[in-house]
Amino acid sequence: MSLYNYVYTPNSNLICCICRAPFTDPTTTRTCAHTFCRECILRSLSHSPLCPVDRSPLTTADLSPANPIVRSLVDELLVECIHQPEGCEHTCQRQTIPLHLKDECEYAEVVCMVAGCRETMRRKALQEHVEKVHDKEDEAEQVEAADEEEGDGAEAYSCPHEKVGCPYKGPLKPSEHLTSCPYESLKDFITSNTTKMALLTEQNVMLRHRVDVLESTVQIMRREMAQVKSALGPWSRSSSELPLALQAASAGPSSREEDALAAYFPEGSGARQGTGTLEDTILGLRESVVGLAAGVDQMGRRSEMALANETLRLGEEMMSIRGQMHGLRMQMHGMMMERNGVEYGRVGNTGLGGSITKL
Structure with a gap:
């Protein structure tokens, strides 16, 4: 898996689908022509003998180096120096990073x-180290050589506790000097103290590493919180930070007019406080939605009852109208029958009168 920071976003065709980073030692499968980092595909095959893309059977014998063009493309990607967090601002092609670290990087x-x-030290501190340590050692050696030439040839001995601060350097042998050396009586304490200091130094290094990890984790959490706040919008801020329109909408019942839905939005403790957590806000919204749903259900039932009553009333009115229409139809039928009877009577009388006249 690549550990480089790339200057520009790499082409998606050069990204390994396993580690989601540009190919490192790209390897192509002969069976399905998919390309992966060699380390990634070998690790994947150790768990399952299938291609991670199309799940076709795959073994290490089916792997081969990728096309040289692909290798050239990923090697020519611009990357930052791995010591960029320490201050190195050098950028170059990925294939030249080893040479930069070996010969040029001041932080390597x-x-x-x-x-x-x-x-071991950083390259930029090497010259200073040579000047401060080795040049002084050379001067000290030259002075000692001169003193030996000027002296009477007597051999000078150093105290065994020289490393912890004893300045003695003279003709007495170490065994003779230790009888009067003040550091000899403290050697047990010095030994235990040195061990404790080494342990504390190691713990300090570990704690510094943990602090660095925690700081990076906190930075990641801060970025994620900023993204969450940006996604939540006004719900992530207190009422004093809300726009005026939202402040008016979130005001208490004494500062807004009563409306038809006020009964379904009871005032909770979270609504009366100036600030509240997102969980309290969501809980209040849930209670409001539950109340609103109950109100809507009640209003629906009332509407159904009113509709049923209105339907019954309209049915009764229709039956009454039908009865009236039936009565009118019967009256019209009687009138028509009466009229037809009169007409038939007139026709009969006219025929009888004509017969009498002929006679």
């Missing part, structure tokens, strides 16, 4: 090449 760890010194 190097070993002092002076004979007898294997101390």
